Amino acid sequence: MKSGARLQVQVLRRWCSSSSASVDASEQSLIAWVREQGGRVGALQVGESGHGGWGLRTTDAVRAGESLIALPPHLPLSVQTSDPVLLALFDRVPEELWTVKLGLKLLAERTRFQTSQWRPYIQNLPKRFTVPIFYSSEEIQALQYVPLMHQVQKRIRFLSEFASETMPNVIGQGPQPDHPFKKHQVLPHALAWSMAAVSSRAFHVHKSGGGSSLLPLVDMCNHSFAPTGRLVQHSSSPQSLPVLEVVAEKDLDEGEDVFLNYGSLSNDILLLDYGFVLPNNPNDRVELRYDGQLLDTACLVAKVDSLSSFKHPAQWQQELLERLQLYGPGASQSVTLGGTELVEGRLLAAVRLMHAQDSNTLIDVDLKALQIWDRTPPLGVMNERRAIRTLIGLGMLALTAFPTVIQEDESELVKGGISDNLRIATQFRILKKHLLLETIKGLKAKYPS
Ligand SMILES: C[S@@+](CC[C@H](N)C(=O)[O-])C[C@H]1O[C@@H](n2cnc3c(N)ncnc32)[C@H](O)[C@@H]1O
Numbered sequence: 001m002k003s004g005a006r007l008q009v010q011v012l013r014r015w016c017s018s019s020s021a022s023v024d025a026s027e028q029s030l031i032a033w034v035r036e037q038g039g040r041v042g043a044l045q046v047g048e049s050g051h052g053g054w055g056l057r058t059t060d061a062v063r064a065g066e067s068l069i070a071l072p073p074h075l076p077l078s079v080q081t082s083d084p085v086l087l088a089l090f091d092r093v094p095e096e097l098w099t100v101k102l103g104l105k106l107l108a109e110r111t112r113f114q115t116s117q118w119r120p121y122i123q124n125l126p127k128r129f130t131v132p133i134f135y136s137s138e139e140i141q142a143l144q145y146v147p148l149m150h151q152v153q154k155r156i157r158f159l160s161e162f163a164s165e166t167m168p169n170v171i172g173q174g175p176q177p178d179h180p181f182k183k184h185q186v187l188p189h190a191l192a193w194s195m196a197a198v199s200s201r202a203f204h205v206h207k208s209g210g211g212s213s214l215l216p217l218v219d220m221c222n223h224s225f226a227p228t229g230r231l232v233q234h235s236s237s238p239q240s241l242p243v244l245e246v247v248a249e250k251d252l253d254e255g256e257d258v259f260l261n262y263g264s265l266s267n268d269i270l271l272l273d274y275g276f277v278l279p280n281n282p283n284d285r286v287e288l289r290y291d292g293q294l295l296d297t298a299c300l301v302a303k304v305d306s307l308s309s310f311k312h313p314a315q316w317q318q319e320l321l322e323r324l325q326l327y328g329p330g331a332s333q334s335v336t337l338g339g340t341e342l343v344e345g346r347l348l349a350a351v352r353l354m355h356a357q358d359s360n361t362l363i364d365v366d367l368k369a370l371q372i373w374d375r376t377p378p379l380g381v382m383n384e385r386r387a388i389r390t391l392i393g394l395g396m397l398a399l400t401a402f403p404t405v406i407q408e409d410e411s412e413l414v415k416g417g418i419s420d421n422l423r424i425a426t427q428f429r430i431l432k433k434h435l436l437l438e439t440i441k442g443l444k445a446k447y448p449s
Contacts, residue, residue: 103194130275302393345371
């Protein structure tokens with residue numbers, strides 16, 4: 001009780017504080033609570049991280065492989081429940097929106113706050129998140145990148161319909177002491193808060209450990225693609241529930257940050273789920289539609305004397321495009337630019353084959369060979385030049401689809417009074433444009449002399 005009371009006071013500080021607030025006893029008491037619950041916490045403390053929020057840091061030197069945190073099986077907050085109302089709500093959430101299911105469970109625990117076993121954890125969750133479901137329409141527009149804008153709008157629509165229609169239908173109108181949200185009507189904003197808490201803090205855990213779960217304290221670790229810690233899961237016997245453990249990935253000095261790798265995530269997912277973006281993200285790509293008209297325009301832009309029309313492929317080209325799943329029923333036309341491969345293999349193969357003289361040129365060619373870069377161009381030098389120039393034209397078109405150029409974006413960033421959301425949205429679109437410029441540069445370097 002004593003530590004709970006202290007937490008409540010301190011938590012208000014976290015919820016109201018700006019990012020520069022110093023870390024005090026409230027976050028450290030999360031460590032005390034995990035220990036009280038039978039967890040093990042090594043030489044660690046919560047500290048301010050370089051990017052505003054908080055993170056975990058070592059208080060002593062740690063050897064590679066040493067355990068930093070071990071959570072007993074009852075501490076992770078998973079979607080598992082026997083509550084019939086929650087289960088009925090889960091049935092109405094599409095599989096890919098598992099964050100909403102776990103979010104509903106989190107909201108139910110927050111509602112029965114005083115009796116929830118996770119009360120100290122819930123008290124310490126941030127009140128605000130920087131994920132784009134909380135953006136204004138101006139901030140969403142500032143992303144300038146249609147695939148992500150669609151994702152954001154889809155999530156906002158789902159949350160609004162779920163809170164205003166699905167939940168009242170399942171739960172019924174008016175106060176109901178028995179249902180998991182008691183007399184409270186769940187507003188879209190509360191649902192969005194819980195979805196953001198989950199998307200930015202849950203970890204994928206094996207089914208035996210309850211599936212994707214919120215892991216108290218472990219979720220204070222920030223992300224890096226060069227992590228200093230690693231999450232492992234192990235059971236003492238096949239019947240027993242697993243222990244979740246963070247171990248040091250390498251020898252750590254005193255005061256080093258414990259970073260986990262959240263996964264091979266693009267900036268789209270980092271922003272959508274976690275509310276931040278990373279420069280030089282090796283997993284980032286620009287998504288485009290494989291579209292005949294667009295590719296014909298790319299040929300025009302890059303002054304390629306094309307042998308055939310992308311919009312009207314010949315029969316033999318249609319058959320090959322179909323094998324690449326870029327044509328016909330069941331085609332998946334989303335393709336990407338960027339990354340070390342510069343161009344998604346299917347797009348590279350399609351552009352090469354569309355610039356082939358005729359079907360005879362392709363008789364002995366393996367479609368797989370068309371999808372990769374090789375020292376010897378698979379269909380000859382002239383074909384490779386046309387293909388690369390078409391792809392450069394495509395990259396240039398993708399750049400011009402953004403309403404502003406990088407210089408304008410950068411001057412936006414140095415203006416005073418810009419909101420955090422606008423700043424992150426602007427950084428996001430700058431990184432997409434840099435990625436396209438890097439791709440064009442990489443393609444030019446592949447141009448056969
Ligand atoms: C699992 S929590 C980590 C703890 C969090 N920093 C806190 O203050 O509670 C994930 C959130 O931390 C922040 N974060 C984690 N890694 C980051 C990074 N490399 N750069 C910027 N923000 C990061 C983002 O706000 C993200 O949604």
